[in-house]
Amino acid sequence: MSNVKMSKILEQLKILIIVGIMILIGQRIGYGIGIIKAIPGIILVIIVAQISLIIKAAFPNIKFPAFAWATMISFILSMPFMPTAEWYLGITNNVNFLGTTTPILAFAGISVGNKLQILKKLSWKIVIVSIFVFLGTFFGSAVIAQIVLKIQGLI
Template sequence: MAVDMKKLLNQTIILFIVGIMILIGQRIGYGTDIIGAIPGILMVIGIAVFALFMRAVTPKLQFPAFAWASLTALILSMPFMPTSEVFLKFTDQVNFLGTTTPILAFAGISVGNKILQLKKLSWKVAIVAVFVFIGTFFGSAIVSHIVLKLQGII
């Protein structure tokens, strides 16, 4: 179970570049103080690096890095954890929507690089995608409606 340290280092460098992009995007889009958001973005990057490392050292577990990152952030932010106050204080300075721009750009590049593989899946994938989008939309609308109704807003 040897970890490819060169690959992990390259991924870490890319995460730092994305972190800088996020900070710049937040400054431009939301007027967020870059200096105030640096500790939070460093924590997010640290969790991402930890998640990539855990995925590398547990290849037989079939647990994706995203799940490791989510689980780690969840544990660090639980109210009974001694880390929650500091973790939430700093990560609250990172605007969630500011993180989506580079993520979506990289997702688009990733899909674009696999366009030939997507062509092989046939037209049925498009139908499944449409039903997923419709289901997600209506599911979100139903949950929102129920919550707003329970709160007496509508």
């Protein structure tokens, strides 16, 4: 557990709380969810998020991103046969899914700011190839999924 440092946790918690406030404001505007009503939910979300960061720091050899840990913990708490499911989903349902996405992408947009110059140097050929990569990986998976789901009779 030597990788888990209190100063780092506090730094992360600070950012999580700021992001939490952004989500509360954003979803009030976008989806009409009252700020007070959503506070317990956002606190619970922040706790799970912080735990996933701690787990990731504690087990650096398991190459599993904190994002996946967060999904995993939340997944376990909300499975239908878990005693926690009803309570957990009841509280966190006041945090809107799409509301959590807007701050991420705003930060993401700013964070690529120093890559724009490098991008200019990129060959136009790679730009075209990358578009085909994006299309290929997406539709490749979609076609296989379509065929298998059809064979299984699920769609």
